[in-house]
Amino acid sequence: MSEIKLILGDCREKWQDLNIDYDNWILITDPPYGLNLDNSWLSKVNLAKGTNPNKCDDKIIGDNKGIDPILLFKFKRRLIWGFPYIYDPNATGWIVWDKQPNIPRRCIVTPVEMASTTLRKGFDTFRCMWGGYMREKGEYRYAHPTQKPLKIFKIPIKEWTDKNDIIFDPYMGSGTCGVACKELGRNFIGIEIEPKYFEIAKRRIENTMESLF
Numbered sequence: 001m002s003e004i005k006l007i008l009g010d011c012r013e014k015w016q017d018l019n020i021d022y023d024n025w026i027l028i029t030d031p032p033y034g035l036n037l038d039n040s041w042l043s044k045v046n047l048a049k050g051t052n053p054n055k056c057d058d059k060i061i062g063d064n065k066g067i068d069p070i071l072l073f074k075f076k077r078r079l080i081w082g083f084p085y086i087y088d089p090n091a092t093g094w095i096v097w098d099k100q101p102n103i104p105r106r107c108i109v110t111p112v113e114m115a116s117t118t119l120r121k122g123f124d125t126f127r128c129m130w131g132g133y134m135r136e137k138g139e140y141r142y143a144h145p146t147q148k149p150l151k152i153f154k155i156p157i158k159e160w161t162d163k164n165d166i167i168f169d170p171y172m173g174s175g176t177c178g179v180a181c182k183e184l185g186r187n188f189i190g191i192e193i194e195p196k197y198f199e200i201a202k203r204r205i206e207n208t209m210e211s212l213f
Contacts (some may be wrong), residue, residue, distance in 0.1 A: 029080060030080075146184065153180035
């Protein structure tokens with residue numbers, strides 16, 4: 001059985017309470033990019049068209065100025081979403097997430113996102129529909145403004161980590177990385193600063209069944 005530890009608070013403060021093994025723990029995270037993201041414009045567009053607004057238009061804590069990635073880069077094994085806004089000079093691999101596969105004309109949302117990693121060498125493309133109301137079958141959107149689909153976390157965790165590994169996500173958000181870890185039998189430690197997102201993550205992970213195989 002995998003071990004799950006969820007921590008509510010600011011990861012910059014909680015970090016010192018953890019006995020982190022930077023050589024063996026695996027960092028997989030989607031931190032604030034420093035873009036001061038505001039999705040409320042899309043809700044206004046939807047309402048003008050007579051469709052539903054976004055589930056969540058909240059600003060991300062810390063996104064107004066970005067983060068200092070030095071602590072993230074201390075992990076020997078890491079995967080960090082946010083390239084090129086978060087530039088990892090020692091990355092050996094890059095992931096391109098195609099958010100609208102097989103769509104001849106792109107929607108108004110960003111069609112791709114990228115991550116950098118030291119878990120492998122070279123380039124990978126992950127394809128998973130995630131654009132507005134268009135989502136891959138089985139994916140569900142929760143009330144978090146920058147949530148990523150489960151598939152995007154499950155692919156690297158399944159292929160590039162092992163059953164006894166500890167996965168660490170200091171910017172847990174709605175808990176998607178934790179759900180993927182529990183489904184795949186990996187140990188997980190997650191930190192989230194926003195109480196309402198922490199509760200979403202806690203509930204999602206508690207309701208996730210771990211695979212026996």
